[in-house]
Amino acid sequence: MSLSCCWSRSKQKSGENKTLSTFSLMDPPTSPAAQNPSSLHSDSIISSLLSFPASTPFSIACSFDRELEKALASASDDASVQDRLLNRTIQLASLLLDSTERCFRKRASAHNSVAWVLPPELTVKVFSKLDTKSLMQAATCCTVFNKCAMDRSSYAHIDLTTATKQADNEVVCTMIHRAGKELRSLKLGHVTRRYGPDPAPTSIWFNGPFLSSLAYNNGFLGSRLRSLRLYNIRWMTCSSSFEVFSFCSNLTDLRIVGSNCPFRQLFMTLTKKCRLIEHLCLGTYFPLGTMDASTVSHLIELVTKSPNLTSLTLLCFQLTNDMARNLVESCRKLKYLNFSRSPKINGHFLRDLGNSCKESPLETLIMRNCVKLEEKEVLELCNSLLKGNFKFIRHIDVSSNNGLVSDDGLLDMGFAPNKAYKIMGSAHLKGGH
Known part of the structure; x- marks a missing residue:
């Protein structure tokens, strides 16, 4: 069932008290004395119909056919x-x-x-765990579920990723207003799982400021938002769309993947207004053009002025070794780092990481499909780990569909440091194909 269909049925369910058509049956009067002779005659006919003796559907249908034919025969010859x-x-x-x-x-x-054994408050709690499409489907089941599904708490975590093509500006804005002050997280778009150089999925285009409701009442709704995740969404007007981040001062989790957003403007807005970010994930499906010095400086400023940042993911960014090192050095609380599909990082970054961040709390390092990543630099990082550097690291992934670059400049498809994995024990190192 599509989200639009569920949404339409939910609105019909919540607004069920509508005036009946001209031919609808009127509600029976409360007092028999108030009934007119015509109404009493109608009631008598319907009562006789309901008390019709049990019979086969075929015989009943035949009776209707005979009576209808008689009525047509006794009517005027006029076809109308x-x-x-x-x-x-x-x-x-x-x-x-x-x-x-x-x-x-x-x-x-x-x-x-x-x-239904659960009290309304517990039912609302259960509904708050559902994705929004499932919640809309539950709202159409019965009056009890519909009432619970209309509660603001049921929309604290809005998830429209399960029905992206059916969600438009109106649906998104209405959901945000329905959540009201209870809104805590919002997921929107089409989530995909990509491996290798597959083309980017078809993106979802919004022809208006679909997040504008977050700025309602001087940003009251946006200020309650903690998590915002947008997948494969394209804005017609990016500049107006990013103004809404000015009202999301309490964001701790931000994920924007497969977007056409101007990252420089995004970095500037987040630096000024969103200082509480703990998890930041930004990514495209194809490498961006060379990042100019201004964009890089704003990115480093954002990382530096986010004291709670513990997870940083930059996918398919044109980061150089120096840029990557400066970012890591600016995040002293960083525990998770993902620079996958970075086409310029060649491995010197790993050597610098081993020298300058020995006491780093880094636990996970992901660098998948970095086409210039060198085997010798990965081995140097292994040696650094064996010497006791990176005391907290638990997982390293340098896997690549094309292998790692060897000393002669060729791709080594068989790199798999099993020995290093056995020695490190707690750290998990993946390499090669």
């Missing part, structure tokens, strides 16, 4: 009169079906309210 009679019959049958479905829903809701 017969058409009106048939339309009226269809309308009456539709009213009977609608009335039956309404009664069925009421009985089901009453049954669920009794049979």
